[in-house]
Amino acid sequence: MKTFKLASASALALAGATWGGTAAAEDLTLCWAAWDPANALVELSKDFEAQSGHTMNFEFVPWPNFADRMLNELNSGGKLCDLLIGDSQWIGGGAENGHYVKLNDFFDAEGISMDDFADAAVYAYSTWPKGTENYYALPAMGDANGWFYRKDWFTDPEIMAAYEAETGQALREPESQKELMQIAKFFQGREIDGQERYGVSIFTERGSEGITMGVTGALYAWGFQYENEPGSYDMVGAVNSAEAVEALEFYKELYECCTPPGYTNSYMGESLDAFKSGQVAMAMNWFAFFPGLFADPDIGGEKIDFFVNPPQNKDASTLGGQGISVVSYSDKQDAALEYIKWFAQPEVQQRWWDLGGYAVHKSVLEDPSFIESQPFAGDFLEAMNAVQDFWQEPTYAELLLAMQERIHNYVVADQGTAQEALDMLIEDWTEVFEDDGKL
Numbered sequence: 266m267k268t269f270k271l272a273s274a275s276a277l278a279l280a281g282a283t284w285g286g287t288a289a290a291e292d293l294t295l296c297w298a299a300w301d302p303a304n305a306l307v308e309l310s311k312d313f314e315a316q317s318g319h320t321m322n323f324e325f326v327p328w329p330n331f332a333d334r335m336l337n338e339l340n341s342g343g344k345l346c347d348l349l350i351g352d353s354q355w356i357g358g359g360a361e362n363g364h365y366v367k368l369n370d371f372f373d374a375e376g377i378s379m380d381d382f383a384d385a386a387v388y389a390y391s392t393w394p395k396g397t398e399n400y401y402a403l404p405a406m407g408d409a410n411g412w413f414y415r416k417d418w419f420t421d422p423e424i425m426a427a428y429e430a431e432t433g434q435a436l437r438e439p440e441s442q443k444e445l446m447q448i449a450k451f452f453q454g455r456e457i458d459g460q461e462r463y464g465v466s467i468f469t470e471r472g473s474e475g476i477t478m479g480v481t482g483a484l485y486a487w488g489f490q491y492e493n494e495p496g497s498y499d500m501v502g503a504v505n506s507a508e509a510v511e512a513l514e515f516y517k518e519l520y521e522c523c524t525p526p527g528y529t530n531s532y533m534g535e536s537l538d539a540f541k542s543g544q545v546a547m548a549m550n551w552f553a554f555f556p557g558l559f560a561d562p563d564i565g566g567e568k569i570d571f572f573v574n575p576p577q578n579k580d581a582s583t584l585g586g587q588g589i590s591v592v593s594y595s596d597k598q599d600a601a602l603e604y605i606k607w608f609a610q611p612e613v614q615q616r617w618w619d620l621g622g623y624a625v626h627k628s629v630l631e632d633p634s635f636i637e638s639q640p641f642a643g644d645f646l647e648a649m650n651a652v653q654d655f656w657q658e659p660t661y662a663e664l665l666l667a668m669q670e671r672i673h674n675y676v677v678a679d680q681g682t683a684q685e686a687l688d689m690l691i692e693d694w695t696e697v698f699e700d701d702g703k704l
Contacts, residue, residue, distance in 0.1 A: 289600075290317070290318035290319055290320075291319055291320075291597050291600045292319070292320045292321075292322055292597075293319050293320070293321055293322065293347045293348065293597060293600055293601060293604060294321075294322040294323070294324055294345060294346055294347050294348070295310070295321060295322070295323050295324070295346070295347070295348040295349075295350070295589075295604075296323075296324040296325075296326070296335060296338070296345065296346035296348070296349045296350070297323070297324075297325055297326075297349070297350040297587075298325065298326060298327070298328050298331045298350075299325035299326055299327045299328070299331075300325075300328065300533075300553060300554075301553060301554060301556065301557045301621060302406055302553050302621060302622050302623070303323070303325045304621075305617070305620040305621040305622045306323075306617075306622060307321075307323060308620055309613070309616060309617055309620055309622065310604075312613070312616070313604060313607050313608075316607070317600075317603055317604075317607070319600055319603070319604075321604075324345060324346065328473070328532070328533060328534075329472065329473055329532075331352075332352065332473060332474075332662070335349065335351060336355070336358075336662070339359070339362075339364040339592070339594075340362075340364075342594045343594060344594050344595060344596060346592045346595070347591070347592060347595040347597045347598070347600070347601040348589055348590070348591060348592065348595075348601050348604055348605075349365075349589070349590050349592050350405050350406065350587045350588070350589045350590075351365075351402070351587055351588070351590060352587055353389045353390050353584060353585075353586060353587060353588070353654055353657065354654070354655055354656065354657050354661040354665070355661070356389075356390065356391070356392070356393050356401055356402060356588065356657055357393050357394075357657045357658050357659045357661065358658075358659040358660075358661065359393075359401055359402075359590060360393035360399070360401045361393070361659045362659065363593055364590075364592065364593055364594075365401040365402065365590040365591065365592065365593060366401070366590070366591040366592070366593050366598060367399065367400065367401055368400045368401060368402070368403070368590075368591070368605070369398070369399065369400055371602055371605070372400060375606050375609075377403070377605075377606065377609050379391065379398075379400060381609075381611075381626060381627055381628070382403075382404045382625050382626055382627065383404070383407065383625040383626075383627060383630060383649060385584075385649055385650065385652050386404040386407050386586065386625035386649070387400075387404060389584055389586070389652070389654050389657075390402055390404045390405070390586060390587060390588030391403065391404055391588050393657070395657060401588075401590055402587075402588025402589055402590040403588055403589050403590075403605050403608065403609055404586075404588050404625045404626075405586075405587055405588050405589035405608070406553070406586045406587045406622060406623050407552075407586045407623040407624070407625035407645070407649055408551050408552050408553050408584070408585030408586035408587075408623055409551070409552055409574070409582040409583060409584055409585055409586070409645070409648035409649060409652050410478060410479070410481075410482050410549055410550070410551055410552075410574060410582060410583040410585060410648075411549070411550070411551070411552050411555070411571060411572070411573055411574060411582065411641070411644055411645075411648055412445075412547060412548065412549050412550075412571065412572050412573070412574065412575075413540065413547070413548055413550070413555065413558060413569055413570065413571045413572075414438070414546055414547040414548075414569070414570060414571075414572070415540075415546050415547075415564070415568060415569065416567065416568055416569055416570040417567065417568045418452075418457060418462075418546055419436055419437070419438075419546075419570075424436065424457070427451075428448075428451055431451060432447060432451065434447075436448070436451075438570070438572040439572070439575045440575060440576075441575050441576060441577055442483055442486050442487075442512075442515060442575050442576070442577040443515075443577065444575065445465075445519075445547070445575050446515070446518065446519050446522070446523065448464070448546070448547065449464025449465045449519065449522065449523035449546070449547060450464060450522055450523055451464075452464045452523075452545075452546035452547075453522060453523045460543065462543070462544065462545065462546060463523065463524060463525045463539075463544050463545050463546070464522070464523030464524065464545060464546060464547065465519065465523050465524060465545055465546070465547045465548060465549070466524060466525065466528065466531065466535065466536040466539035466540060466544070466545045466547075466548040466549070467479050467516075467519060467520060467524060467531070467536070467548075467549050468480075468531060468532050468533075468536065468549065469520060469524075469528060469529055469530060469531050469532075469673070469676065469677050470530050470531055470532035470535075471530060471669050471670070471673040471677070472530075472669075473532070473669075474532075474665055474669065475530075475531065475532035475533075475669075476669060476672050476673050476676065476677070477655065477665060477668045477669055477672060478532075478583055478585075478655075479516070479549060479583075480512075480513065480516045480672050480676065481583045481653070481655070482549065482574050482582065482583045483512040483513070483515050483516045483519075483577075484509055484512045484513065484516075485574075485579075485581035485582070485583060485653045486512065486574060486575065486576050486577040486578065486579065486580075486581050487508040487509065487511060487512035487515075487577050487578050487579075488506075488508045488577075488578045488579050488581075489503075489504075489506070489508065489509045489512060490503045490504075490506075491503060491504060491656060498698050498703050498704050500691045500694060500695070501691060504687055504690060504691050504694070505684065505687035505688050505690075505691055508578060509687055510683045510684050510687060511683075512577070513672070513675065513676075513683040513686065513687065514683045516676060517675060517676045517683070520676050520677065524545075525539055525544050525545065529677050530677075533550060533551065533554070536548050536549060536550045537550060537554060537558075540558075540564065541558075541561065541563065541564055543564070549574075551585045552585070552623060552641065552644075552645050552648065553585065553623065555571060555639075555641045555645075556621040556639065557621070559639070559640060559641070570640065571640060571641040571644050572644060573644040573647045573648045574648065579651075580647075580651040581651050581652075581653055582648040582649075582651055582652050582653070583652070583653065583654075584652035584653060584654040584655075586623065586625075589605065589608065591605065609626075611626055611628040611629070614626035614628065614629050615628070615629050615632075617629075618635075618638070623645065625649070630646060655668075658701070658703075659701070660697050660698075660700075660701050663697045664693075664694055664697055667690060667693035667694060667697070668690060668693075671686045671687075671689055671690045671693065672686060672690075674686065
């Protein structure tokens with residue numbers, strides 16, 4: 266990746282940026298993925314326009330194309346985006362390659378404290394190097410991979426009786442990964458309301474990040490770690506541990522036993538479609554979609570309910586979500602910083618949650634009414650307290666593509682064993698880190 270010089274916040278001040286006041290009214294462009302929360306952000310940002318005099322423009326890119334489009338924009342030093350809500354894995358590259366403005370001086374000047382945001386969100390969405398107090402984004406959109414299910418099926422007396430007769434257990438939200446599979450096997454091929462149904466829709470997509478984001482839900486629940494010691498890049502015995510092998514074998518069995526026919530390349534959209542069309546009893550997807558699912562006139566309301574990623578050896582969920590950064594190539598950085606200051610306000614964060622965004626400001630999350638504010642609010646809190654993320658290295662794209670290939674080849678293409686897939690993944694990642702000078 267090409268390295269560009271980063272304009273620091275202090276340099277902006279010398280250039281005349283007015284953090285405490287109002288910059289001359291300018292058009293700002295905010296770049297993000299095209300999905301339900303983006304629509305909520307458009308509505309939220311109308312308040313900023315009214316208060317600031319700035320006009321907000323939005324560049325929303327469908328998820329399958331989002332990374333390629335935005336990373337190409339950053340790597341070319343493009344000026345399309347003044348503000349970017351970029352994936353958590355981009356923070357390392359955004360910092361080291363000079364794509365994002367470092368925000369420490371700005372936060373200090375404006376009294377914005379990272380202590381006011383959930384610790385896991387600050388760590389994942391804002392900091393580089395990890396665990397340091399170097400901030401390149403404000404936490405914008407908390408997210409994790411969770412689950413939802415057909416509550417109307419789970420509470421149907423005939424279905425409940427059949428499940429208990431087959432398993433000797435009550436039909437309920439699964440409390441472990443293995444119980445999730447047991448329920449999925451029960452529903453697989455079962456006729457309900459005259460139609461054949463299936464167990465689950467999970468992530469199997471190879472092209473971008475899908476199968477990695479899906480399989481880590483199992484890996485993390487079994488206790489998977491990327492390194493034996495954080496920062497060591499010592500992966501042997503961690504990435505390919507006995508627990509990791511068991512988790513990967515589990516995910517392959519779940520795919521083979523319990524997904525709809527032809528479900529070989531599915532991610533967010535396909536998972537949602539399978540559930541909304543009534544094909545599956547349970548589905549994995551990001552919490553970001555849960556408000557829309559609950560509001561859906563056909564499968565929402567009393568027909569749906571939600572649960573956090575079930576544990577196996579430990580509580581764990583795959584992290585999603587993003588921080589919002591000021592792009593260093595923007596000619597409107599002072600106005601972009603105004604937006605950051607506005608967005609960080611507790612009352613704005615509360616309205617963000619109310620509109621369907623996932624605020625991670627503690628004033629929102631710790632409000633006594635939060636748990637009851639949505640049927641998935643408690644699950645979201647539980648998930649965010651036990652999230653794990655993929656490598657956030659500047660070379661994350663190469664690391665991700667390697668995992669996509671190895672896992673898809675094993676799970677979907679039925680090549681080799683789980684042990685071989687993870688052993689080869691370590692070889693791939695070792696080569697990436699060697700080329701990057703980390704090993």
